[in-house]
Amino acid sequence: MNKKKISLILGLMCLLLTYGIAVQIKTIGGTGSVMSTNAEENQLRDAVLKAKEKYDNLYAELENMEKKLEEERTNATQNNTELTNLENAIKENNKLLGLTDVTGNGIIVTINDNQDIPLSNWFGDPNLLIVHDTDLMNVVNELKNAGAEAISINDQRIVTTSAIECDGNIIKVNGEKIGVPFVIKAIGLPESLISVDRFGGYLDYLKEDRFLKVDVQRADKEKITIPKYTGIMKFEYAEND
Amino acid sequence: MIIIAILIGCIVGALIGINAPVIPYTYSTFLAIAVVAALDSVFGGITSVLKKNFDLTIFISGFFCNSILSIALTYLGQKLNLDIYLAALVVFVGRMFTNLTIIRRYYIEKWTSKIEKDDKELQQ
Numbered sequence: 001m002n003k004k005k006i007s008l009i010l011g012l013m014c015l016l017l018t019y020g021i022a023v024q025i026k027t028i029g030g031t032g033s034v035m036s037t038n039a040e041e042n043q044l045r046d047a048v049l050k051a052k053e054k055y056d057n058l059y060a061e062l063e064n065m066e067k068k069l070e071e072e073r074t075n076a077t078q079n080n081t082e083l084t085n086l087e088n089a090i091k092e093n094n095k096l097l098g099l100t101d102v103t104g105n106g107i108i109v110t111i112n113d114n115q116d117i118p119l120s121n122w123f124g125d126p127n128l129l130i131v132h133d134t135d136l137m138n139v140v141n142e143l144k145n146a147g148a149e150a151i152s153i154n155d156q157r158i159v160t161t162s163a164i165e166c167d168g169n170i171i172k173v174n175g176e177k178i179g180v181p182f183v184i185k186a187i188g189l190p191e192s193l194i195s196v197d198r199f200g201g202y203l204d205y206l207k208e209d210r211f212l213k214v215d216v217q218r219a220d221k222e223k224i225t226i227p228k229y230t231g232i233m234k235f236e237y238a239e240n241d
Numbered sequence: 242m243i244i245i246a247i248l249i250g251c252i253v254g255a256l257i258g259i260n261a262p263v264i265p266y267t268y269s270t271f272l273a274i275a276v277v278a279a280l281d282s283v284f285g286g287i288t289s290v291l292k293k294n295f296d297l298t299i300f301i302s303g304f305f306c307n308s309i310l311s312i313a314l315t316y317l318g319q320k321l322n323l324d325i326y327l328a329a330l331v332v333f334v335g336r337m338f339t340n341l342t343i344i345r346r347y348y349i350e351k352w353t354s355k356i357e358k359d360d361k362e363l364q365q
Contacts, residue, residue, distance in 0.1 A: 003242055003243065004242070005297065006243065006290060006295060006297070007242050007243040007245070007246035007247075008246060009297060009300065009301065010243055010246055010247055010250070010283070010286055010287070010290075011246035011247055011249055011250035012250060013250070013279065013282065013283050013286065013300075013304055014246075014247045014250030014251045014254060014283060015250040015251070015253050015254035015257075016254065016279060017250075017251075017254065017276060017279045017280060017283060018250070018251045018252075018253075018254030018255045018258060019254040019255070019257050019258040019261070020258070020272055020275060020276040020279065021254075021255075021258065021276055022254065022255050022257075022258020022259050022261070023258045023261055023263065023264060023272065024269060024272050024273055024276060025258075026258070026259070026261075026263050027263045027264050027265075027266060027269045027272075028269060045266060046266060046267050049265065049266045049267075050265075050267075053265070
């Protein structure tokens with residue numbers, strides 16, 4: 001047995017070994033907690049992860065089906081002007097409702113808690129140093145006022161039925177939990193949208209009086225993508241006149 | 242030579258592992274026990290290289306058999322609601338320490354004999 005062969009095999013074994021270790025570390029790190037020896041807790045975590053996998057699979061299937069439907073619709077309306085017009089109207093309305101992914105120029109606002117000031121050195125209200133639901137609401141409002149056509153917070157699309165609510169130490173948008181840093185993307189005329197960063201605006205207040213970490217980026221050249229609203233929009237009480 | 246091969250293997254394996262997709266959480270226990278079994282085999286391999294009785298077939302079959310048996314034991318333990326994998330863990334880690342002792346003794350003896358030799362040369 002020559003030494004070359006031995007070292008090759010040993011190296012291969014070590015490759016397999018470190019591969020396993022790295023994957024394992026990644027898997028455990030992804031669950032966001034330390035390894036638990038409690039069987040019941042493990043089972044619960046399993047159940048959650050399984051449900052999430054199932055949801056992801058079903059969601060992918062739904063997207064596939066929607067694409068197919070879209071194709072069918074295009075095929076069916078290809079040779080009929082009236083139907084094509086209706087189809088375009090549906091597309092336009094879906095875009096306005098926020099049911100399609102949209103891309104365009106705009107700005108990206110990132111807001112984060114101030115974690116640099118230790119609380120022992122801070123004599124004010126500690127609530128001032130963290131981002132609240134009302135802050136996001138005000139920023140979204142200013143963006144809308146500046147003519148934003150589509151807005152998302154951490155990839156949660158803001159639509160007509162969206163609510164931004166406080167839920168303990170996290171914030172819920174569209175019923176989905178989101179956390180810091182909050183990345184607010186808005187599509188619109190960048191020159192107009194950038195005015196939210198003006199002196200005396202709400203972002204200025206967050207920066208100067210609340211010491212939050214605010215970053216505003218213009219996307220003039222590159223286009224930003226805002227995902228569609230994934231929930232169900234249904235009116236039960238409002239009827240057409 | 243062997244140490245270089247092991248180092249390269251470790252680095253490449255870690256790089257692949259970092260870029261690989263994660264496995265479902267259910268199977269992470271199996272992977273963990275397989276990793277410990279493989280680690281034990283590698284320690285055993287290094288020891289046998291030092292003892293100069295390294296056999297490739299024994300080494301490879303041990304690497305895979307240990308991993309598969311420990312995975313099977315873990316699965317059985319899950320079905321019986323008994324943590325059998327702890328037994329495998331104790332055996333593997335115990336053997337790892339034994340092998341580490343052998344490796345350590347080998348190098349220390351080599352070192353001390355070299356020092357003694359140098360001393361004799363100096364006296365002469």
